[in-house]
Amino acid sequence: MNLKLINSNVNAILRGFQDMTLPIDIEKIAKARGVEIVPFPMTDGVSGMLAIQEGKATIGYNQSEGKLRSRFTIAHELGHYELHKDKSHLFVDKQFIYRSQSSGDTPDKKVMEQEANYFASAILMPTSLLRREIDKIDIDLRSEEAIDKLARIFQVSPTAMTVRISSLGLL
Ligand SMILES: [Zn+2]
Incomplete structure (x- = not known):
């Protein structure tokens, strides 16, 4: 995982976003990056997802999970958008982002999840x-x-x- 690259990416986004009052308005930042945010009544243990169709990105988050979890999910999905949109156009994240990754994940996927978590953490804090x-x-x-x-x-x-x-x- 390239922490330096993620940090500079986060810093560039925050610099372009003048409002630095706390808490960080992650929905506003995502929208300013051209990403649509949609609350979903998600099932099957899905926390959030990022879908890119014809160049248009949408983040869906599980609205039943509460505000703090939703903020982290949106930030995590924005991380996939900023860091990984060239690798895949669909990310689906199960609950418990901090739980160690499920065993079925490929090494590539594991790194992308760690990177998205680090991005989320760096942009929210x-x-x-x-x-x-x-x-x-x-x-x-x-x-x-x-x-x-x-x-x-x-x-x-x-x-x-x-x-x-x-x-x-x-x-
Ligand atoms: Zn993810």
Whole structure:
């Protein structure tokens, strides 16, 4: 997984998007990238999908999964769009994105899923804004209180926040 490439991709998108108030408005960003967002009453454990038809991209997300999960799903699918649209025109994601990938996945597919998760995490919790908020709260980052507070500010799950903070080496 090429973290540098994903980070520069995310930074370019955020630079083009002036509104940097928190939480990051992921639907607005996706729409500004020309992607349509559609809530679906999805079944069969599907969280989200990206479909590209005749150059037109649509993200569908499972509306029954709650706001935080939906935000992460939309960001994950936008990651597939920005990073992988040359490789496939259809991505279907099952629930529990953070669960280790299902055994049937090819190595290529596993990398794409990791990349889309990393993209989602980086765009919902931009490094500079995360560092700023961490400085502001001034609570021990290893405490549940700090993680919960940051998760609320960025509107992500505490699990997603913990993964982000540790991947940035801030813990
Ligand atoms: Zn995916």
